[in-house]
Amino acid sequence: MRLPRRPAGTGTARRRGLAVAACAVLVAALLVFHAAVPNTPGHLGSLLETFLPWLGLAVPVLFGLALWRRPAISLPAVLLALLAWLGLFGGQLLPGREEPYDLTAVQHNVSDENADPAGTVRELLKVRPDLVALEELTPAALPAYAAAFPPEYPHHTVQGTVGLWSRYPLADVTPVDIRPRAFGADWNRGLRATARTPRGDVAVYVAHLPSVRLGLAGFGCGPRDESAALLGARIAAEPPGPVILLGDLNNTVHDRGLEPIGSLMNTADAEFAFSWPARLPVARIDQIMARSSTVTELWSLPPTGSDHLPIAARVRIGVSGPGPGSTGA
Numbered sequence: 001m002r003l004p005r006r007p008a009g010t011g012t013a014r015r016r017g018l019a020v021a022a023c024a025v026l027v028a029a030l031l032v033f034h035a036a037v038p039n040t041p042g043h044l045g046s047l048l049e050t051f052l053p054w055l056g057l058a059v060p061v062l063f064g065l066a067l068w069r070r071p072a073i074s075l076p077a078v079l080l081a082l083l084a085w086l087g088l089f090g091g092q093l094l095p096g097r098e099e100p101y102d103l104t105a106v107q108h109n110v111s112d113e114n115a116d117p118a119g120t121v122r123e124l125l126k127v128r129p130d131l132v133a134l135e136e137l138t139p140a141a142l143p144a145y146a147a148a149f150p151p152e153y154p155h156h157t158v159q160g161t162v163g164l165w166s167r168y169p170l171a172d173v174t175p176v177d178i179r180p181r182a183f184g185a186d187w188n189r190g191l192r193a194t195a196r197t198p199r200g201d202v203a204v205y206v207a208h209l210p211s212v213r214l215g216l217a218g219f220g221c222g223p224r225d226e227s228a229a230l231l232g233a234r235i236a237a238e239p240p241g242p243v244i245l246l247g248d249l250n251n252t253v254h255d256r257g258l259e260p261i262g263s264l265m266n267t268a269d270a271e272f273a274f275s276w277p278a279r280l281p282v283a284r285i286d287q288i289m290a291r292s293s294t295v296t297e298l299w300s301l302p303p304t305g306s307d308h309l310p311i312a313a314r315v316r317i318g319v320s321g322p323g324p325g326s327t328g329a
Helices: 010-032 044-050 050-066 071-093 117-127 142-148 222-236 256-262
Strands: 101-107 131-135 155-159 162-166 168-174 189-199 199-206 213-215 219-221 242-246 286-291 293-300 309-316
Touching: 010 050, 010 189, 010 242, 010 309, 044 050, 044 071, 044 219, 050 071, 101 117, 101 213, 101 286, 117 142, 131 199, 131 293, 142 168, 155 168, 162 189, 162 199, 199 222, 219 293, 222 242, 222 256, 286 309
Parallel strands: 101 131, 199 242
Antiparallel strands: 101 309, 131 162, 155 162, 168 189, 189 199, 213 219, 242 286, 293 309
16 A cells, blocks of 8 residues: 655745744744843843844845745744834834924034034034034034034033034033943033023933944943943933933934933834934934923934934924833834
């Protein structure tokens, strides 16, 4: 008695279909449960969260493989990965809605190697901002930046290498110490000021957190996370009222290293608004966030002489956003 012959390659095809399905389920799990990825060794969790939107590139590849292999086995898993990505980032593909706002803010790491301060300022002012925050202001370049701002911005302060220009009067200006323990006393990258806006006083923070490094030891973000915790503690100590944070945080809003800040503030559901690196942006590490106010819109601006793109935002003062920990994008 002869047994029926199994078509050649059926077992191999099924195994390959299962492999595609397993990869798709893994992608979906990483998207939905990225916070469960351990941050040791090498801060792999933060590394994943920095580039989380790019996991979506795996979906069309897996879709093609599913069609080629065993669609009945693998396509449902690929659909699961697609739904997971859309759940996190699909809103950023929809056209933005016009919402009322009270002021426009611009955030830009101008780069300490920027050879065109005047051109950089001209580009930033095209959106007619009310607040402009700059980082990596060197003593040599500062006079050129200051001279480039027109009389509409008579109020400004510079503390260390960060600065704020404003249409509105600034009061209570003070440096903010966000220096990690291992850094020297000359590392000054934070400030706070009170902007006297037509809608009332607003506490404005400008910050530049330490850079991260990717090397053999993994994702080096310890000093950045320490600095973020210091900044979060300072913002948490603010009395009730509107707060706006503008800065190069060297964090994306999904990176758990930003949790001490993101748990207190909101930002906009935006187009991806990637800001770094300027030539081929892959992540938004520059942020505009608010407390007891709402960032209603956020977008990236054209390149300047910096290795970062500027970002701009509309802010509605005194109207709470989605709530603590809701970082929108």
